Amino acid sequence: MSTHQPIGIHLLADMSGIEPDVLADCARIEQLLRDAAAAAGAQVLHSHFHGFGPGLGVTGVVLLAESHISIHTWPENGFAAADIFMCGAAQPQLALELIEEALQPEYSEVRTVDREPPH
Template sequence: MTHAHRPAGIHLLIDFHGIDPALLTVSADIDALLRAGAEAAGARILHSHFHSFGEAMGVTGVVLLAESHISVHTWPEYGFAAADIFMCGDAQPQLALQVIELALKPTSRVVQTIERGVATPVGLSIIDKPSAVVPAQ
């Protein structure tokens, strides 16, 4: 992978499938989980905001970082969560992904990795096995 300059950041788009619905309904728990992921990645948390759509319903929220953000939308009725982890600088989004994945225990997931801010994108890297998560170097 050759670029004229270092990417501005790494953006992970994740679809988690087969999650216990009980793990996807409490906004305070999801907030704490995403904050733990941000801390593991070496990111600095600025603010978070989460919204619950009601008892046993989904949650949507974002943790705003100095290095960008982590967001999530959950559908407990499908055992599904969509997450977005975008980090710049020295923060390592793959480490946030590991923390989130270990807590949610999905049966499967799809990750799209996008290098942001490069003049010529290399493309998407899709990983579909939880065990394939590799920390950034």
């Protein structure tokens, strides 16, 4: 008897109580998500990030062979929302652990969705 495995794992993380300066640094956030992809064993294809200005938030996405990691930050609220979706042998939890270690949120709520084709 074989164990059923989902096609992909999708993690949705809402993190709060984060230092605002960290959340406003576009280059730092982009490098963090690229490093998170590597930690998860995923292959980065491309990334695109946008900073909204000094002291303002960042939005960005890292496109992966295994899907994507995206983030949007609100420094004025000390809040970041991350979306980590990976398939194959990639391990999205390892990406999330690296992101949380770097951002040091006081609180993190994570929802996990097993992605499967409809039956």
